Amino acid sequence: MRSRLLPALLGLLLALPFVLLGLLALAEQWRWPAALPPAYSLTAVRSLLGATDNDLLAGLGRSLLLAGTVAVLATGGGLAVARALARSTRSARWEAASYLPYALPPVLLATLIQPFIIRLHLSGSGVGVLLGLLLVALPYATLLLRSFWTPQVAEYESLARTLGCTSAQAFRRVLLPLAWPRLRTALFQTFLLAWFDFGLTNVLSVGKVRTLTVQVFAYVGEANSQLAAVASLLLLLPPALLLWLNRPALLRRPE
């Protein structure tokens, strides 16, 4: 009995935010002290998603493009920088330096780099936000991928070269497949980092790059909980999809 109760409680605890979000999005006239909404309707969903000038879907597209680009650039760059770190004579120092961007909250980092973004004429543009997000995501991917470049991986590469591979072939046919599980994790996590960012994006975009996360915060600021819940459900879709696609790796038992 006890062995079933604990997993059930844990499951409920994990599912509760999602259930509440769903209820908030569909609830009509849900007021204190009612435990559950008296009525349900799709009015809020229809009004947000069915609007002719659909800002929310445009925000979803912007967020997908921005977070996807950050994930690919940060992961690719992180793999290359991590390799350079592994080969460096002072790899431990460089690795420690990779933690520096995390000494600052993203909003403060954005405030510090804002003058440079303005001088580059990138303030309020998607490219400016992309650069800011990369400053956080690239060191993160580097730290995540640093453990891949072991001496054994170097031996794999050398072996492939003596078996006839050029450097590019050794990378594509040997290193990339070996790194793939870590690359997948790095892609996933840097995507989430950019996807859910609010502070840095809001500062660097000066309100012009309205990502989905920025829009959710705006609805929350307007105390419009139903619209905020619908937008949040949309916000959860890509991470949920990524989690589902990543489930073989996440559910794999350690050997």
Place this chain on the structure above:
Amino acid sequence: MSALLTVTSLTKRFGSQPVLLNVSLELGSGQVLAVLGRSGGGKTTLLKILAGLEAPDDGQLYLLGQDLRPLPPNERQVVYLYQEPLLFPHLSVFENVAFGLRIRRVPEPEVQAQVTAMLAELDLLDHARKAPHQLSGGQRQRVAFGRALIIRPRLLLLDEPFGNLDAQTRADMQQLFLHVSRQHQISSIFVTHDSREALTVGSRFAYLEAGQLTSFAARADFVQDPRTGITSELAFWRSVEAQR
């Protein structure tokens, strides 16, 4: 017999630390040069320079009359085998063996025929579809051999390849190595710190210590040299025998 490999006055330093000092050697076609030496003596660096994975500071390297120094590793047709078999974990046994052929864009029917024949020769045909982690240590090392042999290397470099195997598997692998070396007329340099292994696999012998290589004209000279430790080991076993 003209030499397949000629190494002259090879020198290598890491910073101020000399690793190889004026190393010279010759190897004929089909010969196995067993290089005995302790860890840190420069054995691995010598093999890496021959494979093109390290650049020498000085000296000449000729393989069948061709200067090796300007050639990158992939153009030398010299395969380096590590102590670990290093099978590619994302490929099956079949695809591991086929790796070098696929790189060379060998037509598919030929790949199928060559790999099947190689797996049969190494008694691995039943394991063709398995993943590397499903094999035993000895089987993995056999796959590593097959993957190297199938591209018909001009020179095979073995860096203590059986060092991680148990005694029985190690003895089996030494016999298998001798068999395939003769069968495929492979020339190789076999580095080991085990004098018995050196005597088993070698047709020529050398001793490498502190970056200096001593080549022996005959097996007897190798056995007699006190640095190889063979005479002292023989004396030990004789004393054991005498006490019985």
